Amino acid sequence: MPGVEGFIYPNEIELQWSVLIVIYPFLTGLVAGAFILASLERVFNVAAVRPTYRLALLTALAFLIVAPLPLQMHLGHPERSFEMMITPHTDSAMAMFGFVYLWYLMGVLVLEIWFDYRLYLVQTWKASTGVRRWFYGALTLWSDDVSPEALRLDDRLGRIITIVGIPSAFLLHGYVGFIFGSVKANPWWSTPLMPVVFLFSAIVSGIAIVMLLYMALSWRRGTRIDMVCLDTIARYLFYAFVIDFSLETLDLIHRIYEAGDSFGALDFMVKTRLFVSHIVVQICLGTIAPILMLAAVQLVRFNDVARRRIYAVAGTLTLIGIFAMRWNVVIGGQLFSKSLLGYTTYKMGFATREGLLPAIVIMLLPFAILAVLLKVLPPWSDKEQLSGHEA
Amino acid sequence: MDQNRRAFLKQSTRYVLLTGAATVAWEYIVAGAPEQAPNYRIADHWWGMTIDVDACIGSGNCVRACKEENNVPLEDGYFRTWVERYRVDPADPEHPLVDSPNGGYDGFPQIDNPGGRFKTFFVPKMCNHCADSPCTQVCPVGATFDSPDGVVLVDKERCVGCRYCVQACPYGCRFIDPRTHTADKCTLCYHRITQGLTTACAEVCPTGARKLVDFKDPKDPVHEFLRTHRIHVLKPELATGAKVYYNGLDGAVR
Numbered sequence: 055m056p057g058v059e060g061f062i063y064p065n066e067i068e069l070q071w072s073v074l075i076v077i078y079p080f081l082t083g084l085v086a087g088a089f090i091l092a093s094l095e096r097v098f099n100v101a102a103v104r105p106t107y108r109l110a111l112l113t114a115l116a117f118l119i120v121a122p123l124p125l126q127m128h129l130g131h132p133e134r135s136f137e138m139m140i141t142p143h144t145d146s147a148m149a150m151f152g153f154v155y156l157w158y159l160m161g162v163l164v165l166e167i168w169f170d171y172r173l174y175l176v177q178t179w180k181a182s183t184g185v186r187r188w189f190y191g192a193l194t195l196w197s198d199d200v201s202p203e204a205l206r207l208d209d210r211l212g213r214i215i216t217i218v219g220i221p222s223a224f225l226l227h228g229y230v231g232f233i234f235g236s237v238k239a240n241p242w243w244s245t246p247l248m249p250v251v252f253l254f255s256a257i258v259s260g261i262a263i264v265m266l267l268y269m270a271l272s273w274r275r276g277t278r279i280d281m282v283c284l285d286t287i288a289r290y291l292f293y294a295f296v297i298d299f300s301l302e303t304l305d306l307i308h309r310i311y312e313a314g315d316s317f318g319a320l321d322f323m324v325k326t327r328l329f330v331s332h333i334v335v336q337i338c339l340g341t342i343a344p345i346l347m348l349a350a351v352q353l354v355r356f357n358d359v360a361r362r363r364i365y366a367v368a369g370t371l372t373l374i375g376i377f378a379m380r381w382n383v384v385i386g387g388q389l390f391s392k393s394l395l396g397y398t399t400y401k402m403g404f405a406t407r408e409g410l411l412p413a414i415v416i417m418l419l420p421f422a423i424l425a426v427l428l429k430v431l432p433p434w435s436d437k438e439q440l441s442g443h444e445a
Numbered sequence: 446m447d448q449n450r451r452a453f454l455k456q457s458t459r460y461v462l463l464t465g466a467a468t469v470a471w472e473y474i475v476a477g478a479p480e481q482a483p484n485y486r487i488a489d490h491w492w493g494m495t496i497d498v499d500a501c502i503g504s505g506n507c508v509r510a511c512k513e514e515n516n517v518p519l520e521d522g523y524f525r526t527w528v529e530r531y532r533v534d535p536a537d538p539e540h541p542l543v544d545s546p547n548g549g550y551d552g553f554p555q556i557d558n559p560g561g562r563f564k565t566f567f568v569p570k571m572c573n574h575c576a577d578s579p580c581t582q583v584c585p586v587g588a589t590f591d592s593p594d595g596v597v598l599v600d601k602e603r604c605v606g607c608r609y610c611v612q613a614c615p616y617g618c619r620f621i622d623p624r625t626h627t628a629d630k631c632t633l634c635y636h637r638i639t640q641g642l643t644t645a646c647a648e649v650c651p652t653g654a655r656k657l658v659d660f661k662d663p664k665d666p667v668h669e670f671l672r673t674h675r676i677h678v679l680k681p682e683l684a685t686g687a688k689v690y691y692n693g694l695d696g697a698v699r
Contacts, residue, residue, distance in 0.1 A: 060543075062617075064547075065523070128608075130625075130627055131605045131627065137603065148609050238613075
């Protein structure tokens with residue numbers, strides 16, 4: 055059989071989870087990570103990252119809106135997917151998806167954004183006419199109380215939501231990791247570290263994308279980049295990355311040292327089929343290189359321009375590396391047979407339902423949604439991006 | 446009037462063609478719920494299978510019969526049951542040579558065994574109808590379920606086609622039916638065994654290597670079989686509670 059080496063079970067010819075299932079954890083990871091960056095400012099009072107607070111929230115929202123799409127595209131019967139909400143099978147890790155997702159979307163993100171933007175929404179509503187007036191009125195739910203008392207309440211509620219939101223963000227992505235980590239049939243996935251590794255890689259990728267977006271948008275709008283903010287974000291990216299890399303290395307070393315039943319198969323995979331995507335792209339290019347760059351900035355004094363360039367390159371490499379990590383987990387975990395006696399290959403279609411084209415469209419969609427969100431809810435004001443809540 | 450005549454004709458035809466008990470059961474069988482027929486008590490059964498590796502000659506009869514009986518797609522890659530051929534070098538049992546051309550559907554081509562160095566044998570595979578099945582555990586909508594008589598089944602009307610169960614099955618027993626986009630697997634011929642018949646694969650096995658067994662039936666020879674043979678299940682370390690018991694299973698089998 056072409057693309058097959060050794061023996062695979064006859065039913066294993068077809069790979070079950072495609073590139074769309076690679077995209078899903080990548081997207082939710084960006085959501086969780088961006089939110090955690092936003093909460094740094096709100097809950098942990100890291101004032102330096104305030105300029106990116108709202109941008110991080112909107113980024114999280116844009117990606118979260120798209121997150122279920124690849125799953126729906128992948129299902130054999132998307133029209134039945136709502137059954138998971140109405141009649142979930144409580145033993146299943148996957149059955150929680152709808153609840154975790156909706157809770158995070160409505161209970162955390164949308165609410166927090168709404169409370170944070172209420173003052174802006176009311177002001178815009180009162181100042182505009184026609185359709186725009188109706189639209190912003192609807193967004194405020196036609197409540198125009200912006201007394202100091204009400205604003206204080208908004209701020210307090212926003213803070214409470216963020217505090218609830220942090221464990222929710224952990225839940226959102228840790229749970230995605232659990233879906234993989236709890237499959238005992240698959241030695242590549244089955245590890246209790248999986249949710250933790252997913253979570254930290256999520257934080258890393260979320261911070262990286264907000265950092266890149268902040269730089270790109272500032273450049274496009276011709277505004278000055280707040281270097282204190284950028285340096286702080288990069289520092290947190292560095293911290294998160296070190297933890298993430300340590301966890302992944304621990305997992306790898308543990309597997310190599312334990313050299314269990316499945317090790318031969320996995321060892322072969324990493325040395326052959328996954329060598330480029332795992333060793334070269336994920337570990338060298340997407341992890342070690344950005345960590346070294348970010349570490350260099352901590353140790354050596356570069357000027358502003360050099361730092362910005364380093365951050366841009368490191369951030370881009372980070373996203374590539376985390377995407378490769380998702381790929382290696384999802385696709386890599388399906389390349390070897392459960393008989394551990396053979397290997398198969400993943401052939402990606404192009405214009406098929408689960409091919410490269412829909413994958414690219416789904417990856418670009420959040421940016422389009424973000425562009426709209428930035429128009430409707432501008433995260434900056436002319437007074438150098440004041441946040442809606444009090445300092 | 447017309448309706449009455451039709452009903453009368455239907456009923457009397459049934460009485461002419463079927464025996465008394467079968468007549469009563471017919472309604473349920475047609476409705477696809479034979480287990481509710483009065484002559485099948487679901488609580489009286491706990492189904493499983495025994496496979497005698499020493500007896501299997503790799504005829505492929507079971508694979509063909511299964512595809513025929515259960516309307517399984519004929520292409521390679523879709524099997525409710527299949528047969529693997531093992532060649533084990535006694536000096537290197539860790540790395541057996543295994544093949545299963547088209548799941549054994551067309552039988553097995555002759556292979557060389559120079560000097561009789563290799564130990565060769567066939568291993569029929571199928572759903573293990575696990576008592577603690579990982580596939581049932583992970584189904585987000587409960588489309589895969591355990592019947593009270595110990596058979597793991599899929600409700601095609603409920604399955605959303607997420608493929609999580611395919612990932613969760615350690616034995617590679619599941620596939621997605623390309624026609625319905627839902628999960629599919631061996632049903633232990635539930636439509637047959639609830640009517641007192643054996644499974645299609647066991648029915649056609651020329652050597653009697655596969656046997657449907659009922660652990661709740663005190664008269665079933667399975668009890669004697671399990672007592673007098675060296676029995677093994679596949680991948681016992683995964684604690685799935687597999688109910689397909691192999692006699693003479695070699696350690697090299699995965």
